Amino acid sequence: MSAPNSNQRKACWGARDELWKCLDDNQDNASSCEKFQKEFEASCPAQWVKHFTKRRDFLKYKDKMQTEGFEPADGPKESRS
Amino acid sequence: CFILTRSHSRGPFSLPLFTQRVALSQGPNTSTAKIRLRTRLVVTLLFGGGLLGTWWYVRKEKQQNHQMQRIEQLKKVALGQGDFSLLDHRGHRRTKRDFLGSWVLLYFGFTHCPDICPDELDKISAVVSALDKDRSLPAVQPLFVTVDPERDDVAALERYVKDFHPRLIGLTGTPEEVKVAGKDYRVYASPGPKDEDGDYIVDHTILIYLVNPDGLFLDYYNRMKDDVQIAESVRNHMKSYVKLSE
Numbered sequence A: 001m002s003a004p005n006s007n008q009r010k011a012c013w014g015a016r017d018e019l020w021k022c023l024d025d026n027q028d029n030a031s032s033c034e035k036f037q038k039e040f041e042a043s044c045p046a047q048w049v050k051h052f053t054k055r056r057d058f059l060k061y062k063d064k065m066q067t068e069g070f071e072p073a074d075g076p077k078e079s080r081s
Numbered sequence B: 001c002f003i004l005t006r007s008h009s010r011g012p013f014s015l016p017l018f019t020q021r022v023a024l025s026q027g028p029n030t031s032t033a034k035i036r037l038r039t040r041l042v043v044t045l046l047f048g049g050g051l052l053g054t055w056w057y058v059r060k061e062k063q064q065n066h067q068m069q070r071i072e073q074l075k076k077v078a079l080g081q082g083d084f085s086l087l088d089h090r091g092h093r094r095t096k097r098d099f100l101g102s103w104v105l106l107y108f109g110f111t112h113c114p115d116i117c118p119d120e121l122d123k124i125s126a127v128v129s130a131l132d133k134d135r136s137l138p139a140v141q142p143l144f145v146t147v148d149p150e151r152d153d154v155a156a157l158e159r160y161v162k163d164f165h166p167r168l169i170g171l172t173g174t175p176e177e178v179k180v181a182g183k184d185y186r187v188y189a190s191p192g193p194k195d196e197d198g199d200y201i202v203d204h205t206i207l208i209y210l211v212n213p214d215g216l217f218l219d220y221y222n223r224m225k226d227d228v229q230i231a232e233s234v235r236n237h238m239k240s241y242v243k244l245s246e
Helices: A006-025 A030-043 A046-068 B002-006 B017-025 B028-077 B116-132 B154-161 B175-184 B227-244
Strands: B085-088 B093-095 B103-109 B140-146 B169-172 B189-191 B202-204 B208-211 B217-221
Touching: A006 A030, A006 A046, A030 A046, B028 B217, B028 B227, B085 B154, B085 B175, B103 B116, B103 B227, B116 B140, B116 B208, B116 B227, B140 B154, B140 B175, B154 B169, B208 B227, B217 B227
Parallel strands: B103 B140, B140 B169
Antiparallel strands: B085 B093, B085 B169, B103 B208, B189 B202, B208 B217
């Protein structure tokens, strides 16, 4: 399977951007964006779909950290002497 | 006090004729005051100018020192000291020696890369085009070396590089040859798990390396640097390179 060429890359990125815009507009409600999800999966190699999905998760997480702040997990309690 | 006494005699602070005439016609007190003020202004400006000049000179020296230090440090890291032997996207054998005499912008990537490699190669293309516009600078040679020799053969590279700057050369080879080139620049590359289509993503170092005409690694640029900043940096390296070899 040969690598996507420039046009195919742009088509994939376009479909991804459409999907992400839909998700942004619908508070990440995946069911409202099924059409875009299908288009995205059709325009991009499977590996890229996985890659971009993970990327979006990461960007959302990063956003959350920046707006809601970071809550450290309860680690081992230090003994105060 | 020094200025007071000097202002009445011809000296370094002698005034243009019309001012003197105006000063004299308005009586002794105001004329002296005007001359005093004007002289003081000139002195202040000269002194200020001197300060500014010194500050600017010291700053330039500091920047040059900083640049020299950085180059020394990178020389110690000694990347790109070895030789590589690879095939270009037309099937011709190319070694590091072939690129001596040129400034090189080197990037390691793979053609199945979802977004980062095309972005970085677009950036390199923009940098090279910008530098091409300056006729006083030597032409930069952009190189793309694959970290995915299993899939990126000569034909794959040929298809890939034509979407970027016309001078971009793609390089590939046997896994061994590619490993040698990557190791030379301490490039990290790790193919990910294959999916049902046999497709996989290669996790790798995302850096653009600048190599000078002596084959010496001089600088590197990460994703945060844009094409304008990189072009500026390359330009500076080119200018200081000429100075050193004189």
